[in-house]
Amino acid sequence: KFAVRKSKTKLLDIGINVGPTGSLNPYAVLLPVDVNGVMVKRATLHNEDYINTKDLRIGDQVIVERAGDVIPKVVDSVVEERNGSEIPFKFPSVCPSCLYKVVRLEGESTVICLNVSCPARLERSIEHFVSKVAMDIQGMGPRIVRILIENNLINNLPDIFQLKINDLIILDGMGQKKAENLVKAINDSKTRPFSNFLVALGIPYLGIESAAILANHFAYMENLVKGTHDELLSLPSIGDKIAQSIIDYFANESNLGTVNALNELGVGIG
DNA sequence: CATACTTCTACGCGCCTATA
DNA sequence: TATAGGCGCGTAGAAGTATG
Numbered sequence: 001k002f003a004v005r006k007s008k009t010k011l012l013d014i015g016i017n018v019g020p021t022g023s024l025n026p027y028a029v030l031l032p033v034d035v036n037g038v039m040v041k042r043a044t045l046h047n048e049d050y051i052n053t054k055d056l057r058i059g060d061q062v063i064v065e066r067a068g069d070v071i072p073k074v075v076d077s078v079v080e081e082r083n084g085s086e087i088p089f090k091f092p093s094v095c096p097s098c099l100y101k102v103v104r105l106e107g108e109s110t111v112i113c114l115n116v117s118c119p120a121r122l123e124r125s126i127e128h129f130v131s132k133v134a135m136d137i138q139g140m141g142p143r144i145v146r147i148l149i150e151n152n153l154i155n156n157l158p159d160i161f162q163l164k165i166n167d168l169i170i171l172d173g174m175g176q177k178k179a180e181n182l183v184k185a186i187n188d189s190k191t192r193p194f195s196n197f198l199v200a201l202g203i204p205y206l207g208i209e210s211a212a213i214l215a216n217h218f219a220y221m222e223n224l225v226k227g228t229h230d231e232l233l234s235l236p237s238i239g240d241k242i243a244q245s246i247i248d249y250f251a252n253e254s255n256l257g258t259v260n261a262l263n264e265l266g267v268g269i270g
Numbered sequence: 271c272a273t274a275c276t277t278c279t280a281c282g283c284g285c286c287t288a289t290a
Numbered sequence: 291t292a293t294a295g296g297c298g299c300g301t302a303g304a305a306g307t308a309t310g
Contacts, residue, residue, distance in 0.1 A: 027300090044299050046285070067283040071299050109286085132278085133297095139306095141277045173275075175308055205287075207297055237296085239288045 005069070007040075008078065009033035011062045014045065014089050016096045018120035020128040020202045022113040024092065024102060026051060028062070028074050035066045043072040047109045048091045055079075057086035095120070116254055122156070123149055125202050129157055133208045134200035135189040139182045147171055158261040160186060190267050194219070197268035201259070203249045205242045213237060214246075221259065221268065225250045 013029040026045040033040055043064060045051055056062065060077040067073055095102050095113035097120030104111045113121060126145050130137040137160075148154040153167050163186060168179035192200075195215035199208050206214075213235055218224040224246075232243035249255050263269050 025299090038301060040300080042300060046299090050285090066300090070281045070301085071283065072301080073283090073299085139277075143276060173308065178307065181307090205297095209296055237288065241287060 005036050006063055006065045006075070007033045007035045008061055008063055009040075011056060011058055011060045011074070011077070013058055014051065014056075016092060018095065018097050018113060018118065018124060020121065020124040021204045022095075022115070022118065022121050024095070024111045024113065026089075026091070028056075030062070030064060030074075033064060035064055035072060036069050038066065038072075040064055040066070040072040043074050045074060048104070048111055049109050051089055051091070055088075057082075057088050059086040097121070119149075126154065126157065126160070128202050129200045130160070130189075131200075134196055135192055136196065137182075137189045138185045139178065140185065144174075144182070147174075156261075157258055158265055158267075161190070161262070161265045161267055190265075192268070194221070194268065197221075198224075200268075201249070201255075204245045206245065210237060210242055221263065225256075225259075 010031040011028055012031055015027050015029055017025040017027060019025055028043045028045050030041050030043060054077060056077050061081045062074050063076045064072055065075045091111060093102060094100060095118060098115050098118040100113055100115040102111050102113050123145060127142050129135055130140045153163060154160060163183060165179045165183050168174050168182060169176060195212040198211040198214060214224060217235055218227060229243050229247055232238050232246060
């Protein structure tokens with residue numbers, strides 16, 4: 001097995017993932033290639049500017065590298081090998097999931113879908129909600145999340161806590177044992193620390209570290225909701241971006257409704 | 271018991287934000 | 291403007307469970 005750090009392959013296509021907060025994240029679909037012992041068929045492209053700056057075109061031969069032998073990335077296109085059939089990539093103007101017009105805010109590199117009812121956003125926000133750093137609901141990975149949504153068992157975050165064993169047991173590949181384990185995991189997650197609950201909400205720029213600082217200062221959701229921009233800014237490692245992001249989140253009626261509904265189900269209190 | 275399928279975990283670099 | 295550090299990215303392999 002050769003130790004190849006960089007490899008050349010063909011950029012077959014550029015796809016778009018919709019993130020939990022509606023961001024449109026581009027990724028490269030590659031002709032599978034061995035990069036230092038690993039077959040790589042996909043690599044992140046970060047954002048619209050990254051594609052434009054590198055002038056990556058669909059059909060290009062591209063250099064793929066695994067940074068630290070872990071995460072693959074497209075580092076360059078091989079311009080000399082173009083034959084004229086390569087197609088420049090136009091970043092989508094509508095969300096690939098809900099077809100709503102997307103926006104790119106001044107000074108931001110991220111293009112986002114603002115439709116709060118976007119199906120892709122719902123799916124990704126639930127995946128994030130149940131993930132390890134957030135509510136840590138074991139046995140509820142992306143696949144199960146999709147099945148639950150497809151079967152109309154989940155239409156929003158609070159719905160997760162209404163799931164019953166009998167709802168789950170009828171699903172494909174879900175038996176008594178899995179259903180029991182999932183319901184138990186969901187119930188256990190109700191007592192996750194405030195910081196993890198905050199992360200679970202999916203507030204842009206708010207990760208576990210910043211959330212821990214907020215949780216430490218405010219202790220309860222009702223205090224945080226009342227927190228002013230200045231108070232947030234006074235906290236270590238909370239700058240204008242994160243502060244504004246938090247203010248924006250709690251200024252949104254729909255978000256407040258979600259938080260209240262969760263609290264009433266015994267989720268994320270204390 | 272064998273097979274199929276899903277989830278979980280580790281990995282470490284570099285974009286982006288916070289801060290001086 | 292420069293430096294520090296949080297955060298998320300894609301893949302393989304292990305661990306676990308469902309099903310026949």
